[in-house]
Amino acid sequence: MSNSTVISVQDLGKLYRINHQGKHANYGTLRDVLAEKLKRVFSRKQENGAATTREDFWALKNVSFEIKQGEVFGIIGRNGAGKSTLLKILSRITEPSLGRVRIKGRVASLLEVGTGFHAELTGRENIFLNGAILGMSRAEIRKKFDEIVSFSQVEQFLDTPVKYYSSGMYVRLAFAVASHLEPEILVIDEVLAVGDAQFQSKCLGKMEDVAKTKGRTVLFVSHNIPAVRALCSHAILLANGKLIGDGETSEIVDKYMTQDHTSSDSVWKRPLQQADRPTVYFNSVEAILTGRQPRMMMTLKIEFCCESVTPKSFITVEVCDVLGVTVFQAIPDGSPFMEFREGRYEATLEIDLPPLVPGRYTANLWIGPHYYHTIDQVKNTVAITIDESPVPERTFPHSYDNGHLVPPSRCELRRESY
Amino acid sequence: MTVDLPYSKTENPDSDFDLILEAGRRDKHYWLDLWRYRELFIILAMRDISVRYKQTVLGVGWALIQPVLNMIVMTIIFGKVAGLHSEGSAPYAIMVFVAMLPWMFFSSALTTSSQSMVSNSPLISKVFFPRMIIPASSVVTCFVDFLISLVLLIALMAVYRFAPSWNIFAIPALVLLTFLAALGPGLFITALNVKYRDFRYVIPFLVQFGLYVTPVGFSSSVIREKWGEKVFLLYSLNPMVGVIDGFRWAILGSNSHVDLRSFFISLAVIAASLYVGISYFRKTERGFADII
Numbered sequence: 070m071s072n073s074t075v076i077s078v079q080d081l082g083k084l085y086r087i088n089h090q091g092k093h094a095n096y097g098t099l100r101d102v103l104a105e106k107l108k109r110v111f112s113r114k115q116e117n118g119a120a121t122t123r124e125d126f127w128a129l130k131n132v133s134f135e136i137k138q139g140e141v142f143g144i145i146g147r148n149g150a151g152k153s154t155l156l157k158i159l160s161r162i163t164e165p166s167l168g169r170v171r172i173k174g175r176v177a178s179l180l181e182v183g184t185g186f187h188a189e190l191t192g193r194e195n196i197f198l199n200g201a202i203l204g205m206s207r208a209e210i211r212k213k214f215d216e217i218v219s220f221s222q223v224e225q226f227l228d229t230p231v232k233y234y235s236s237g238m239y240v241r242l243a244f245a246v247a248s249h250l251e252p253e254i255l256v257i258d259e260v261l262a263v264g265d266a267q268f269q270s271k272c273l274g275k276m277e278d279v280a281k282t283k284g285r286t287v288l289f290v291s292h293n294i295p296a297v298r299a300l301c302s303h304a305i306l307l308a309n310g311k312l313i314g315d316g317e318t319s320e321i322v323d324k325y326m327t328q329d330h331t332s333s334d335s336v337w338k339r340p341l342q343q344a345d346r347p348t349v350y351f352n353s354v355e356a357i358l359t360g361r362q363p364r365m366m367m368t369l370k371i372e373f374c375c376e377s378v379t380p381k382s383f384i385t386v387e388v389c390d391v392l393g394v395t396v397f398q399a400i401p402d403g404s405p406f407m408e409f410r411e412g413r414y415e416a417t418l419e420i421d422l423p424p425l426v427p428g429r430y431t432a433n434l435w436i437g438p439h440y441y442h443t444i445d446q447v448k449n450t451v452a453i454t455i456d457e458s459p460v461p462e463r464t465f466p467h468s469y470d471n472g473h474l475v476p477p478s479r480c481e482l483r484r485e486s487y
Numbered sequence: 488m489t490v491d492l493p494y495s496k497t498e499n500p501d502s503d504f505d506l507i508l509e510a511g512r513r514d515k516h517y518w519l520d521l522w523r524y525r526e527l528f529i530i531l532a533m534r535d536i537s538v539r540y541k542q543t544v545l546g547v548g549w550a551l552i553q554p555v556l557n558m559i560v561m562t563i564i565f566g567k568v569a570g571l572h573s574e575g576s577a578p579y580a581i582m583v584f585v586a587m588l589p590w591m592f593f594s595s596a597l598t599t600s601s602q603s604m605v606s607n608s609p610l611i612s613k614v615f616f617p618r619m620i621i622p623a624s625s626v627v628t629c630f631v632d633f634l635i636s637l638v639l640l641i642a643l644m645a646v647y648r649f650a651p652s653w654n655i656f657a658i659p660a661l662v663l664l665t666f667l668a669a670l671g672p673g674l675f676i677t678a679l680n681v682k683y684r685d686f687r688y689v690i691p692f693l694v695q696f697g698l699y700v701t702p703v704g705f706s707s708s709v710i711r712e713k714w715g716e717k718v719f720l721l722y723s724l725n726p727m728v729g730v731i732d733g734f735r736w737a738i739l740g741s742n743s744h745v746d747l748r749s750f751f752i753s754l755a756v757i758a759a760s761l762y763v764g765i766s767y768f769r770k771t772e773r774g775f776a777d778i779i
Contacts, residue, residue, distance in 0.1 A: 077504070085777070100685070157776065161615035164510060164773045171504035184613045189538045201530040202614055 075173045075254060075286050076136040076159065082167030083129040083154050083310075128154040129310045132168070136288070136303075141280045143301030143318055144290045145325050148449050149340035150307040152290045153258060156180060159288065160256050174253030174286075177204045181258070183243030188232035192223055192242055195231055199246045213249045220275075221245035236441065248275045255279065256288045276300065294392055298322055326391055334452035347445045349375045349382065349409055351434050356451035363424035363459040363477060369432065369451070371416045380438040381406040386420060387433040393449075396430065396473045397423065406438075424459030424475045426467040517769070521617045528620045532627035539628055550632040551639055554591055558584045561704035574706045574735060575742025578647045581640075585738045586703045586731045588636055589665045593727055594694040595629040596666065600673030601690050604681050608779045618772040619765075622677050626666060633662070640738075652740025661733045664757065668726045671760030674768040681771070681779050701727045706735075707749075720749060726760070729753020 129151045136142050144152050157163045159170060160178030185202040186195050196217055200210040210217075218224055221242040223234070231239055257276070277300060280287045291297050297304065297318065304321040306314035314324045337354045355370040369386065383406055386399045401418045433448045458467060459475045467475070501507060514520065540546040558580060565571050566579035573579045600622035604611065607621050644651065680686040702710070707728055711719040722728055729750045735743040 074503075102683070158508065161506075161508065162612065163776045164512075165508060166510050168509075170508040171501065172506040172508070173504045176506075178614065180613045185610050187534055187538060189541045190534065194534075194537070198530055198534055201527045202610065202616070204614075204616075207526050207530075 073138050073173070074135045075138045076288075077171045078135070078159075078168070079133050079170075080168035081129055081132040081155075081158065081165050081170060082127060083151075083158060083163070084166040085126045085128055087124045087126055127310050129158075129165075129307075130167075132307070132310075132312045134305055134312065134315050136286060138286055139280070139284045140303050141277075141287045141289060141301045143297040143304035143321070144288065144307065145294070145297060145304060145321065146307035148337070148447070149309075151310040152307055153180070153340075154310075155307070156256055156258050156288070156290060172254070175204070176254045176256060177250045177252035178256040179203070179247050179250070179258065180256075182240060182247055186231060186239070186243060189230055191230055192227045192234070195242065196246055199243065200249075203247060203250055204252065205250060209251075217245045217249050220248065220271075244272055248272060248279075251279070251283070251285065254286045254288070258290045273300065294322055294325070334454075337447075337450035339447070346376070348377045348379045349373060349436055350445045351436070351447050351450070352413075354432070354434065354447075354450045356432065356453050358453050358455075362455070362457040362461070363475075365422045365425075365455070367420045367422055367432075367453060369416075369418040369420070369434075371418065371434065373414050373416070373436070373445075375409040375411055375414065377411060379409045379444060380442075381408050382436050382438045382444060383407065384416065384418065385435045386418060387435070388420075388422075388430050389433060389449075390469065390473060391429055391431075393431075395433075396425070422455075424477065425455050426469065426471075426473050426475060427455045427458055428467075428469070428473075429454045517617070521619060524616050524620055527616055528624045531620065531624040535625060535628045536631055547635060550635040554584065554587045554636045555639065557591075558587050561587075565704040569705075571705045571709055573742075574708065574739055577739045577742040578649060581643060581647055581649055582706065582735065582739065583704055584640055584643055585735050586701075588633060588640060589661070589730050589734050590698065590701060590703045590727065591636065592629055592633040592662070593665050593669045593730070594697065595632065596626045596669035597673050597676075598690050598694060599625045599629060600669065601676035601680055601686060604677045604775065605684070605687075605779065611779050612776045618775060619674070619768065622673055623670070626669065626673070630662075630666070651738050654737045654740055657733070657737045661730065661737060664733065664754075665730050667761055668730055668757045671757065671762075671764035674764035675760070678768045678771045678775075681775050697725075697727070701725060702731055706743075707732055711746075719746070720752060723749035723752040724756055726753045726756045729757075 132151075132155065144155065146152050154163075156178065157180070158165050159172070160176055160180070162178075162180075183199065185199055187198060190198065196214065197207065197210055201207070218227060221238075221244075223238050223242050226234065226238065231242070234242070273296060276287065276289075279285050280300070287300075289297065289301060301318045303316070304314075304318045305312055306321050306325050314321045335356045339350065339352050350373060352372045352374050354372075357368040357370070358365060359368065360366045367388075371384070384401065386401070387395045388397055388399070389395050399418075399420045401420065407416075429452055431449045431452045433446070434450055435443060435446045437443045437445075459477075540549065543549065545552070561583045562580045565583070566573070573582045603622045603625040604618070610616075610621070611618070676686050676690065698704075707719070707722070710722050723746075730753065732743070732745045732750060736745045
């Protein structure tokens with residue numbers, strides 16, 4: 070029974086067509102389409118001119134794997150590797166361009182917490198709304214209602230519109246509903262990255278419970294490698310839309326960590342997501358490392374777009390180690406409160422690096438007008454690799470077990486008594 | 488293209504699975520799926536109703552004010568200034584209001600359903616459900632407004648001491664017809680609107696224009712008397728001509744009569760637009776998440 074295949078993916082491919090034509094490339098107005106057609110009628114030569122270039126982009130290609138019943142299945146890979154596209158296909162939000170997927174059982178997907186929450190409605194109403202959107206029946210929600218409420222810890226505010234909730238309460242309520250879903254197959258995307266640490270571990274526990282004691286199949290996408298390690302028995306690794314690893318979690322995680330980090334990592338481009346672009350979004354980032362240890366400088370050339378007037382904002386950069394743990398955060402001087410109007414921008418950030426232990430570090434970028442108001446946030450963008458030790462005369466290897474920073478330090482010895 | 492798959496098809500026959508996803512594959516259980524998601528339909532409709540008049544002072548009053556003001560203006564312009572006649576002995580105001588009900592229902596249903604997909608884009612890109620639920624449930628609020636103004640009509644008839652005929656029992660069928668008349672173009676436009684946001688400007692224009700080419704402020708018999716039979720039948724290509732004549736027949740009774748040919752022309756137009764709307768919607772809906 071537990072050996073039967075519940076998801077079989079064969080040769081899956083997803084193609085996106087991108088028009089490189091300025092900012093509204095994805096939903097051109099009818100006028101643009103008509104004008105384009107007219108242009109083509111009148112001058113056939115211009116068709117492959119520079120004005121509009123079409124590019125085929127395979128977000129996924131030739132991906133095949135199988136998932137057995139009762140497995141907790143991890144999907145890992147860098148940004149733009151195709152993880153989210155894969156989940157969107159498996160949860161029927163978008164259709165594949167090639168290949169086929171066969172599924173046995175009811176799938177519920179959780180690509181975001183609080184999908185469909187309505188700010189004007191009360192917590193109680195939103196539980197029913199969100200539950201229904203995620204595929205629960207009303208009878209099912211009613212049965213679990215008390216459990217959901219006590220899990221979320223918002224009992225007193227059940228009849229308050231959620232617009233008056235703190236963001237923590239909001240997330241707790243949203244996750245409480247989601248974690249009481251009991252489909253045969255549960256698809257989860259990075260949603261554990263919310264809430265405080267205590268609540269996160271509660272959610273992880275709940276997920277483990279769903280998978281282990283109830284025999285449900287769970288698909289789990291995350292950058293949180295410790296969580297993947299702890300939960301998943303089996304994992305696949307995606308890179309640039311291709312499947313490059315399929316096996317035991319520990320083996321795949323090792324492969325992910327030692328993945329080729331060559332120069333391609335120093336440039337990051339926004340994955341081609343069509344939906345939900347914030348008003349200001351990071352488009353591309355390039356990292357240039359200069360200087361020598363212990364005084365290295367990381368220059369980030371950031372290109373970003375603004376689609377409508379946005380409150381004055383600032384940029385922060387977090388530098389993380391391979392496990393995704395933040396080593397430090399930089400708030401570049403001069404960036405506080407930049408004003409934006411529609412258009413493309415380029416910013417050059419210079420960050421003096423502290424004396425870092427050799428290894429690979431990635432940058433997370435964030436932009437917003439206030440620390441609690443995020444406009445855009447991109448994780449694991451560019452990566453830098455530091456080979457040199459910050460202590461030139463050091464002869465023994467570094468280990469993360471002793472921290473990430475080796476500050477310049479001195480020792481003066483004096484003999485006080487004879 | 489034949490590729491050697493690591494997992495051969497014979498190992499797990501298709502019949503083992505409930506769902507197969509493939510490019511361009513038609514859902515076998517499309518209508519069944521729609522039925523399975525009926526609770527979502529109800530809950531989305533309830534959401535729309537309960538947030539509709541939140542943070543407004545007049546609240547439901549808005550559902551009353553609009554048709555009443557429209558009726559007063561139309562009665563004065565068409566009945567008094569232009570001096571057009573009513574149907575039979577029915578008071579002009581009632582004749583106008585009877586047409587105002589389905590027209591307001593039709594126009595607001597068309598407007599909200601064609602905007603619905605874009606205004607629910609976060610849902611479209613994050614969860615799966617039969618997409619048709621969104622435009623269909625958005626129409627329910629319009630239906631509530633319709634019911635409210637129906638109460639107003641009854642009050643108005645009491646004021647004029649105007650007794651309805653037994654034909655009034657045809658109203659539910661006519662309401663359904665109005666809904667279908669709006670759903671066809673609504674589905675078509677909402678699908679287009681996902682790709683071309685131009686249609687957000689088309690609809691208000693269409694609705695405003697429609698008010699003048701639809702016999703709301705006047706009786707459709709005026710058209711026949713002025714331009715003759717042929718023009719009148721041509722005029723019936725406007726699906727709301729048949730619907731409104733139906734409503735007047737149902738409420739005004741013997742004062743009004745429905746031209747059956749005209750009614751069937753309108754019916755045929757409604758059926759055709761419904762067919763076009765549904766098939767275009769189904770053809771495009773699986774790409775919505777990619778372009779919305």
